[in-house]
Structures are given as C-alpha cells and as structure tokens.
Amino acid sequence: MTNPDGKVSHDTAVLILQENGVSLTGSAGATVDRQSPMTAGKVDNGQILFHLDAAGGVDFTLHLDGGHLRGTATMQSPNGPMHAEIDVRPAPGLIPHAQLVQEIEDADREEFAAFDACDEAGYAKFLSKDLEFYHDHTGEQGYEANLKALRDRCAEGIKLRRELVDGSLIVNAAPGYGAIEAGAHRFYSKQPDGTEHLDATAEFTMVWSKESGSWKLTRVISYDHH
Numbered sequence: 001m002t003n004p005d006g007k008v009s010h011d012t013a014v015l016i017l018q019e020n021g022v023s024l025t026g027s028a029g030a031t032v033d034r035q036s037p038m039t040a041g042k043v044d045n046g047q048i049l050f051h052l053d054a055a056g057g058v059d060f061t062l063h064l065d066g067g068h069l070r071g072t073a074t075m076q077s078p079n080g081p082m083h084a085e086i087d088v089r090p091a092p093g094l095i096p097h098a099q100l101v102q103e104i105e106d107a108d109r110e111e112f113a114a115f116d117a118c119d120e121a122g123y124a125k126f127l128s129k130d131l132e133f134y135h136d137h138t139g140e141q142g143y144e145a146n147l148k149a150l151r152d153r154c155a156e157g158i159k160l161r162r163e164l165v166d167g168s169l170i171v172n173a174a175p176g177y178g179a180i181e182a183g184a185h186r187f188y189s190k191q192p193d194g195t196e197h198l199d200a201t202a203e204f205t206m207v208w209s210k211e212s213g214s215w216k217l218t219r220v221i222s223y224d225h226h
Contacts, residue, residue, distance in 0.1 A: 005079070047062065048062040048069070049061055057075065057076065058074070060072075068087055069087075070087050071086050072085060073086055095173070097172075100172075100179055103179075103215060104215065105171070107208065107215040108181065108206075110126070111123065111217070112162045115150060115160065118150065118154035120150055120151065120154075123147070123150055124143075125214065126216055126217055127147075127217055128143070128211060128217060128218040129143050130143070131146065131216075132218070132219050132220070133145070133146055133220040134220065134222070134223075135223075135225075136222065136225060158190075160188070160190075161187075161188045161189075161190065161196065162185050162186065162188070163185060163186050164183055164184070164185050165184040165185060165186065165201070168185075169181070169182075170183060174208075177209045178207075178208050178210045178215070179207070180207050180208070181205070181206045181207075181208065183203075183204060184202065184203050185202060185204060186198060186200070186201045187200045187202070200226065201225070201226055202222050202223065202226075203222075203224045204220065204222045204223070205221045206219070206221075
C-alpha cells in the first residue's frame with residue numbers, strides 16, 4: 001500500500017465475496033476481527049467492483065487472473081488518498097460456493113435419510129466423534145447420545161421423517177471448520193394407519209467439517225421447537 005507520504009507498507013487481508021448474478025456481498029479487513037461489511041458490489045465485464053464501509057470508505061476494482069484476484073484499491077485518509085495493489089490468493093482448500101452448497105445439501109439429505117431409515121451405521125458416518133449437539137428441549141448431547149436416541153426411537157417402531165422448510169436453507173463457508181448450514185425443518189412421525197403426524201417445527205444451525213474427505217457434523221444447535 002502506498003501511503004500519502006509515499007511510503008510503502010505491506011499487509012495481509014481477509015476477503016470474503018459471494019456472487020449472486022451480477023451482485024456481490026461480503027466483507028474484507030486486515031484481520032478477521034476487524035472486517036468491514038461490503039455495502040455495494042457488482043460484476044461488470046469481468047471486473048469485480050465494490051465499496052467497503054471502512055474508515056473513509058474503500059473502493060476496490062479486481063479482475064480474475066488465473067487463480068488470483070488482482071487489482072487496486074483506493075481509500076481516503078485525513079492526509080490524502082492511499083492506494084493499494086491487491087493480489088488475492090484463494091485460501092487452501094477453498095470450495096466454490098455453489099459446489100459447497102450442493103455438497104452440504106447432499107450430506108444433509110443423506111444423513112437424514114439414514115436417520116429416517118433407522119440406519120445407524122449410515123447415520124453415524126455423518127457425525128463427528130467430537131460432536132457438540134444442543135437441543136432446546138433435551139439439552140446438550142454428543143456423538144453417543146445421538147446414536148442412542150436413534151436406537152431408542154427405532155426400537156419403539158416409530159417411523160420418522162424430516163423435511164426442510166422451503167426457502168429456509170442457507171449455506172456458507174465457515175473458516176476453521178468447513179461450512180455452516182442454517183434453516184428450518186419439520187419432524188413427522190408415521191402412525192400405524194399410515195398417516196403422518198407433525199411432531200415439531202424447529203430452527204437449526206449446523207457446522208460441518210471435512211474429515212478424511214467426508215462431511216461430518218461437528219456443532220449443532222436445534223431450537224425454537226413448537
């Protein structure tokens with residue numbers, strides 16, 4: 001970065017961008033703790049243009065060059081304009097957002113299909129051994145407690161089914177873990193006559209990590225059951 005006094009400094013920034021058509025959302029900052037949200041952004045003729053609400057405001061112009069985002073940024077300071085040359089390298093193992101969403105949706109669907117089918121082995125493969133699961137009615141549980149809950153319900157002969165509430169699902173990257181998934185779901189139980197009974201509707205937030213190439217749940221909050 002070239003400062004108003006002509007001196008050049010170097011810094012490492014965190015940049016998070018999400019593209020939706022021609023619109024961008026995201027944040028950037030020198031550290032994760034000091035990120036500023038993006039207030040406007042767009043993709044125009046292969047260039048990425050956006051503005052951050054940092055001190056004085058920062059305007060970015062970036063373009064994709066191979067695997068890198070390269071470009072410039074300008075920021076107004078009390079002593080005059082500051083200019084930066086940017087070379088953003090993707091974080092190791094970063095998964096494109098569309099691919100991440102699809103992988104998490106697939107893992108979520110397979111996990112609950114195994115749960116509904118009382119397939120304990122199939123269900124267990126989606127649970128991390130250090131799982132932390134919080135349910136607002138039954139409290140904190142872990143890996144073994146979740147498997148026991150499945151065994152107990154299946155031993156009672158209760159047929160279960162979960163469905164996502166349409167339009168509720170949100171998936172984003174979770175640095176240090178892998179992905180965070182949030183939404184709402186409904187739980188049904190099947191009656192002896194074949195009809196289904198709605199047991200509960202609940203909100204959830206789930207953190208997924210990739211272990212040995214497979215997605216596993218490592219943190220879960222299930223709340224607002226009614």
